[in-house]
Amino acid sequence: MVFTQAPGETDAPSPEAEALFKEARRRERRRRIVWAAAVVVLLGTVGSVVYFVIGNGAGSAGPTGSNPPPRPALSGTNPPHYQVVATVLQAPGQPAELCGSVAISLPPQCGGPAITNWDWGAVQGSTTVGGVTWGTYRLVGTYTHGRFTLTHPATPATYPPSTPVRTTPGCPEPPGGWPTANVTFEQYQRFTAAAQSPADFAGMWTTQQGPVADPGRDVYTVAYTGNIATHQADLRSIWPGPLCVVQRPRSMAQLRAVEQALMADPDGLQLLSVSVDQVNDILSVEAVLALPSDQQRLDHRFGAGIVRLTSQLQPLP
DSSP: OOOOOOOOSSOOHHHHHHHHHHHHHHHHHHHHHHHHSSSOOOTSSOOEEEEEEOOOOOOOSSSSSSSSOOOOOOSSSSOEEEEEEEEEEOOOOOOOOESSEEESSSSSSOOOOBBBTTOOOGGOOEEETTTEEEEEEEEEEEETTTTTSSSOOOOOOOOOOOOOOOOSSOOOHHHTTOOOOOOOOHHHHHHHHHHOOOOTTTEEEOOOOSOOOOTTTTEEEEEEOOHHHHHHHHTTTTOOOOOEEOOOSSSSHHHHHHHHHHHHOOOOEEEEEEETTTHHHTEEEEESSSOHHHHHHHHHHHHHHEEEEEEEEEEEO
16 A cells, blocks of 8 residues: 655654554454454454444333433533543544544544544644544543533643453363363364354353463363353363363353344444453443443343443543
């Protein structure tokens, strides 16, 4: 891909741009546990497809029973103020966006709410490539009608350092430690296909035992909603390596159904990402702004503990 350089553009990405790409890669590695494709790969960790989406729902009727608290009004004469460290990006002919997720590319791409009063001339630390300008800033402002408005000057910032995520097996380590085995790629393919084929399959993840991935040493945890003794016997007939089979309350099919329902009707939330967290047997959802009442409405709609909602914007102390 060739990028043309417009007047005033830098010849090479700035240190801020390089830091952005490094942070995006770190975040990608951190989330791969719960975002990776729902097919096991030999040197990867099993997870889920993650969807990035910006949208507003019309609301959900939800199940019958007591109604959850309504969402507080976010507009008016004195709307609440929020803060966030985020990438701001503006493509030619488009408003500046407060990025919720950043694609690793040059120039980067992102999705998020428009910023109504952004001015690149009032900030430092931006980079422009191919007509796209971006930078990472601490923002303080209001969020109304799906748009963000600055109430304080934006200041250059960096993302907080990410913490590597390491999964643990769903079973205690057996006496003498986890067994090891010499396995072939064909065995691995048969094992992963068989593990995910039952209708009550509820998730699968890998716990790496050494400095590099080794299917004969790494522990594979497979979850089901049904009889785990039967599933363990079936898998053990195929797979001689370390294996842990656990029972979970929700199947992958059930979580996928919740995922699709929330994607179709976000219940008034401006979604940033939706993914099945196979390790914790939940649906992990990030929204531009998530209030306690939003979590309560999702609990009412889908059941308590099924959806874990997090917010990009945080209240200003």
